[in-house]
Amino acid sequence: MQRMGDLRNQSKDGNIWLRSYGGSLDSFASGKLSGFDMGYSGIQFGGDKRLSDVMPLYVGLYIGSTHASPDYSGGDGTARSDYMGMYASYMAHNGFYSDLVVKASRQKNSFHVLDSQNNGVNANCTANGLSISLEAGQRFNLTPTGYGFYIEPQTQLTYSHQNEMAMKASNGLNIHLNHYESLLGRASMILGYDITAGNSQLNMYVKTGAIREFSGDTDYLLNNSREKYSFKGNGWNNGVGVSAQYNKQHTFYLEADYTQSNLFDQKQVNGGYRFSF
Numbered sequence: 001m002q003r004m005g006d007l008r009n010q011s012k013d014g015n016i017w018l019r020s021y022g023g024s025l026d027s028f029a030s031g032k033l034s035g036f037d038m039g040y041s042g043i044q045f046g047g048d049k050r051l052s053d054v055m056p057l058y059v060g061l062y063i064g065s066t067h068a069s070p071d072y073s074g075g076d077g078t079a080r081s082d083y084m085g086m087y088a089s090y091m092a093h094n095g096f097y098s099d100l101v102v103k104a105s106r107q108k109n110s111f112h113v114l115d116s117q118n119n120g121v122n123a124n125c126t127a128n129g130l131s132i133s134l135e136a137g138q139r140f141n142l143t144p145t146g147y148g149f150y151i152e153p154q155t156q157l158t159y160s161h162q163n164e165m166a167m168k169a170s171n172g173l174n175i176h177l178n179h180y181e182s183l184l185g186r187a188s189m190i191l192g193y194d195i196t197a198g199n200s201q202l203n204m205y206v207k208t209g210a211i212r213e214f215s216g217d218t219d220y221l222l223n224n225s226r227e228k229y230s231f232k233g234n235g236w237n238n239g240v241g242v243s244a245q246y247n248k249q250h251t252f253y254l255e256a257d258y259t260q261s262n263l264f265d266q267k268q269v270n271g272g273y274r275f276s277f
Helices: none
Strands: 014-027 037-050 057-072 075-091 096-114 120-138 148-162 165-168 174-177 180-197 200-213 217-222 225-230 233-246 250-261 264-276
Touching (some): 037 075, 057 096, 120 165, 120 174
Antiparallel strands (some): 014 037, 014 264, 037 057, 057 075, 075 096, 096 120, 120 148, 148 180, 165 174, 174 217, 180 200, 200 233, 217 225, 233 250, 250 264
16 A cells, blocks of 8 residues: 655645556465466556645545456456545655555455366455555665765555455355455665756665565355465565656656565556646
């Protein structure tokens, strides 16, 4: 979870922004996740406003939608998540920042697989979810001018809850998915370089960090036969990015990330535009 873009170079009171993203999620785990992969893409739109001239606190709203095409061993499916939320961002003059992001979502899933007799089996379901993320970081400039090279340690904690789901497949199989809870932590470091020319600015950076899923236990029933799985584990996230601001009003950015964990690897590219007023 993230709100769009970097607000720290703002001399304006408000922003509207658009962000798009796409990527793939691949499993290299054995057992129940063997053969799973998923491509996805999405778009977000939002806006925020600085609350006062005295305090650098921005509050905003956003909406978005994600579409995915999961592939299983012996089948495939579709997934869609429509969501909306709000965020608050505090940007101190000494380089410290903190973000609070809340998201409410509604997810629709369907799948098609072949049974042991090579007959097609279909099912679909819908569930609601809620996520809350708190992120904080501190930028340290490595030059006395405030531009040039900088480092930025970051930390983030995200809690997510998805309601239980029940469905009946076309072959009569009753499927019940219990509620799912996730507590994902991240600790990262950014090394970047700022270039300023008049009212325009270019920022380039690389980042690396560790992630950990502290929760992630789930279970489901297939005709009253219980199955369990755990998504607990560690991972590593790396990325590169660039943002360009023109005339202190138009900002474009592009970022590419790669995450590898004990269960999945994920590749993602996202880009966006922000208009400041």
